[in-house]
Amino acid sequence: MSTILNENLLLAIPLAPLAGSLVAGLFGKAVGRAGAHSVTILGVAVSFILSAMVFFQVMNGASFNATVYEWMSIGKTQLEVGFLVDSLTAMMMCVVTFVSLMVHIYTIGYMADDDGYQRFFSYISLFTFSMLMLVMSNNFLQLFFGWEAVGLVSYLLIGFYFKRESAIYANMKAFLVNRIGDFGFLLGIGLLFAFAGSMNYGEVFAKRTELAALSFPGTDWGLLTVACICLFIGAMGKSAQFPLHVWLPDSMEGPTPISALIHAATMVTAGIFMVTRMSPLFELSDTALSFVMIIGAITALFMGFLGIVQNDIKRVVAYSTLSQLGYMTVALGASAYSVAVFHLMTHAFFKALLFLGAGSVIIGMHHDQDMRNMGGLRKYMPITWITSLVGSLALIGTPFFSGFYSKDSIIDAVKLSHLPGSGFAYFAVVASVFVTALYSFRMYFMVFHGKERFRGPKHPESPMGIEAAAHAHDAHGHDDHGHGHGHDDHAHEPHETPWVVWVPLVLLAIPSIVIGAIGVGPMLFGDFFQHGVAFDKVIYISENHPALHEMAEEFQGWASMGLHSVSGLPVWLALAGVLVAWFLYLVRPDLPAVIKRAFGPIYTLLDNKYYMDKINEVVFARGAVAIGRGLWKEGDVVVIDGIVNGSARFIGWFASVIRFLQSGYIYHYAFAMIIGMLGLLTLFVTLGGK
DSSP states (O other), X not given: OOOBXXXXXXXXXXXXXXXXXXHHHHSHHHHHHHHHHHHHHHXXXXXXXXXXXXXXXHHTTOBEEEEEEEEEEETTEEEEEEEEESHHHHHHHHHHHHHHHHHHHHHHHHTTTOTTHHHHHHXXXXXXXXXXXXXXXXXXXXXXXXXXXXXXXXXXXXXXXXXXXXXXXXHHHHHXXXXXXXXXXXXXXXXXXXXXXXXXXXXXXXXXXXXXXXXXXXXXSBHHHHHHHHHHHHHHHHTTOTTTTTHHHHGGGSOHHHHHHHHHTSGGGHHHHHHHHTHHHHTTOXXXXXXXXXXXXXXXXXXXXXXXXXXXXXHHHHHHHHHHHHHHHHHHHTTOHHHHHHHHHHHHHHHHHHHHHXXXXXXXXXXXXXXXXXXXXXXXXXXXXXXXXXXXXXXXXOTTSHHHHHHHHHHHHHHHOOSTTHHHHHHHHHHHHHXXXXXXXXXXXXXXXXXXXXXXXXXXXXXXXXXXXXXXXXXXXXXXXXXSSOXXXXXXXXXXXXXXXXXXXXXXXXXXXXXXXXXXXXXXXXXXXXXXXXXXXXXXXXXXXXXXXXXXXXXXXXXXXXXXXXXXXXHHHHHHHHHHHHIIIIIOTTHHHHXXXXXXXXXXXXXXXXXXXXXXXXXXXXXXXXHHHHIIIIIIIIXXXXXXXXXXXXXXXXXXXXXXXXXXXXXXXXXXXXXXXXXXXXXXXXXXXX
């Protein structure tokens, strides 16, 4: 018999990080640096421990789906704060709080010398609260609140260095692009509310068959198809799917800890979680599923290509995130919702590991992020090296690492799908295996192996090289050493980071290895997602698109899956990508420059990110400005001002006429009264005569 989870326990999970955020933010000067990080880490630690307790209770049959606070009633519509906790929610709560806890601890070392120390801890705790409210919601109102809250806090975090022009541009870009997606998201919620009459998930899902039979007013489009596509447009913005992906690489302007938090387990996975939660609706629209699959396939493949030409270590990992989000989206389109969520979970650990590893390298390199100025760091930063290798192996899908089980399952699910677009999606996810291995190990070899390039002059095209050349020119007109930072100074030798930085790396490396083998059986082919389910099982297990059922017939355990992978194409493509990266960046490091010159136009296209920023700037931004100017000149000045000014002139004219009747003489008013009485008598006589 199922039990109901304790409401106060559930309330404490999001409120603990909120309390820490408020203390660090409002009383940061009073509590100091140590107080700020202590109270926020304590809040997130409490949240993680309670989330783990809830997870085990849910696995034992407990659940929760109820209102905890009624905000207001409008007619029959209830606006509420409510929680829905089943196995999907419990898993997300554990992942979000664990990764957030690792990021909080890591931040002590990474932000040690930063003036905004207390403010940063306040922001990341508030971010954790917002994400928990999103995943725990049982209604669209609270979902939208959490959705917008993570967007707002990400705006603050990306622009954390608000005196830097590039950071201001990046956070504004993220904010505006997400507003485009949120417009579609709000339309989708509005459509469901208008036709289902409720914002509660359970009540909307109960009417999904009726909604599927309706047409969008004035068209022959299915209402549910339009609503689902609108909801997914919201996910395209939040989870950075093409063409609304452009904000995510620029978000690297924020400090590295928030890059890990945004890109690993929180904001960018919100869209994946939302579509999974809405899967009872998406299941009834093949058109919406095909749209989801194709968008995900484009993102997985073409964003991976961009990772190959990046030289900033954080941007390589950022484009990797885009590609992996594409994988998750493809799985959603193939109705393999559990596979998408499984990859979301494994990806959270190894991507947080890679981002925090990149941050550790940046600390060790004295805040140089250009991989062309690195090399040979393995012997200087052994812990960062081995943990980054673990993250890279998990990312490319190496057998027995966590990423292998989820990525391989996505490829199999897409292969078995028969929806329109599944052929292209299968090609995209398979080709992306090679691309992922190539850019991942390009980064790994350039950073940890090969020649120690940090001893000589900085690469002339790197930011530090350009800055050094400018300093040298300003100081001497020329510099015999090439720049001001590149001299052989033992004070600037790379070094391993302090324990508060590398301990989170080790703790994230462990699930990056083992969590896939532990989770693949119960999460994909067991009853994991049937615990605490408040609605129909179709939320997680598709009856209309039974790819998972076919996969389950061949599954014989995690060990067998790993051993049999050697006969599959993905593993050999990943190996080929690693070997190509090894040859190009260790054996023949002169060849990349030759290839770059030979394929100049393609390199230029990739280096300019398919000119998406330029297209957005010229077409959409200037178009928006033109529309705004037109509305101002024609709509505001001509129409609105014309009406307002015209009405004022009419009132003035009317008043000038009436003024003649207001003479101030009594006999004038008596005469007017007599005329009025005569008029009324005439009217009554006339009507009476008839």
